[in-house]
Amino acid sequence: MPEVILEAVDLKYSYPDGTNALRKVCLQVEKGERLAILGSNGAGKSTLFMQFNGIYRPNSGCIKYQGRDITYSNKALIELRKKVGIVFQDPDSQLFSASVYQDISFGPLNLGLSEEIVAARVKQALIDTETTDLVDKPTHLLSYGQKKRVSIAGVLAMEPEVIIFDEPTAGLDPRHALEFMQLLKKLRDSGKTIIISTHDVDLAYSFSDRIAIMCSGEIIGHGEPSELFLQSDLIQRADLALPWLIEMHSELVKKGWLPPSTPLPKTKEDLLRNIPPKSDQQSA
Numbered sequence: 001m002p003e004v005i006l007e008a009v010d011l012k013y014s015y016p017d018g019t020n021a022l023r024k025v026c027l028q029v030e031k032g033e034r035l036a037i038l039g040s041n042g043a044g045k046s047t048l049f050m051q052f053n054g055i056y057r058p059n060s061g062c063i064k065y066q067g068r069d070i071t072y073s074n075k076a077l078i079e080l081r082k083k084v085g086i087v088f089q090d091p092d093s094q095l096f097s098a099s100v101y102q103d104i105s106f107g108p109l110n111l112g113l114s115e116e117i118v119a120a121r122v123k124q125a126l127i128d129t130e131t132t133d134l135v136d137k138p139t140h141l142l143s144y145g146q147k148k149r150v151s152i153a154g155v156l157a158m159e160p161e162v163i164i165f166d167e168p169t170a171g172l173d174p175r176h177a178l179e180f181m182q183l184l185k186k187l188r189d190s191g192k193t194i195i196i197s198t199h200d201v202d203l204a205y206s207f208s209d210r211i212a213i214m215c216s217g218e219i220i221g222h223g224e225p226s227e228l229f230l231q232s233d234l235i236q237r238a239d240l241a242l243p244w245l246i247e248m249h250s251e252l253v254k255k256g257w258l259p260p261s262t263p264l265p266k267t268k269e270d271l272l273r274n275i276p277p278k279s280d281q282q283s284a
């Protein structure tokens with residue numbers, strides 16, 4: 001049985017103005033998995049994330065970390081946030097120090113680590129996010145994408161077990177979005193549990209081991225990407241499109257270019273590999 005590292009149990013949460021943001025959310029996150037939470041704007045993704053590291057407290061239900069209910073004393077929250085790190089969607093809500101170095105080192109210094117260990121962690125985080133050349137820059141002079149990468153570096157330097165990225169590629173240019181995806185793969189290979197929220201179905205499909213679909217404060221589907229995307233009623237209900245790889249696959253099957261038994265491609269290379277050479281098609 002895979003170990004459940006983080007869990008939402010019957011979670012309900014309303015904002016002070018009465019908005020029911022989470023209606024009854026149950027979700028298990030397995031250790032070491034890559035989970036994507038898909039859902040349109042306002043589905044409740046960010047609210048759920050803020051429950052995961054105790055920024056908001058549920059009205060009812062609970063969050064469990066490694067099987068134990070989280071508690072909300074300052075001490076318990078500091079411990080939880082060492083284990084569960086969040087990269088917020090808006091980097092301006094994450095960066096507050098004068099320089100990039102100060103910002104990335106702030107968290108690890110607060111953990112009471114030595115200057116040398118902090119320096120080594122910051123150096124690695126700068127390399128991983130390609131921000132080494134920005135190290136002495138004031139954070140307020142950075143571009144949006146640079147701020148985003150520095151805010152990711154700040155969370156990496158904390159070396160949490162679970163890293164949550166809220167809409168991580170929004171606002172990144174294509175090259176940095178691709179590099180970010182490679183970083184996610186590296187983090188996963190190193191055993192970290194990764195949760196991302198997105199409404200980018202292509203990203204969710206190629207990135208994740210499992211997907212949870214959120215709609216109006218509820219999880220309406222949870223499972224392997226290729227199973228979920230074949231449930232068209234679910235996809236429509238959550239206002240999502242199909243990943244281009246799945247659309248292309250089904251068009252090719254419809255046109256007779258691919259036998260219906262061809263497995264769904266996970267990458268562009270899989271899709272191209274499945275298409276028979278031209279000579280086979282003519283003789284077919």
Ligand SMILES: Nc1ncnc2c1ncn2[C@@H]1O[C@H](COP(=O)(O)OP(=O)(O)O)[C@@H](O)[C@H]1O
Binds near residue numbers: 017044
């Ligand atoms: N601070 C807030 N006060 C009141 N309502 C909020 C607040 N933040 C978010 N909401 C509402 O809660 C719901 C869920 O929002 P959110 O979690 O941000 O969704 P998502 O991240 O999926 O776009 C939405 O209806 C949103 O308008």
Ligand SMILES: [Mg+2]
Binds near residue numbers: 166
């Ligand atoms: Mg959000």
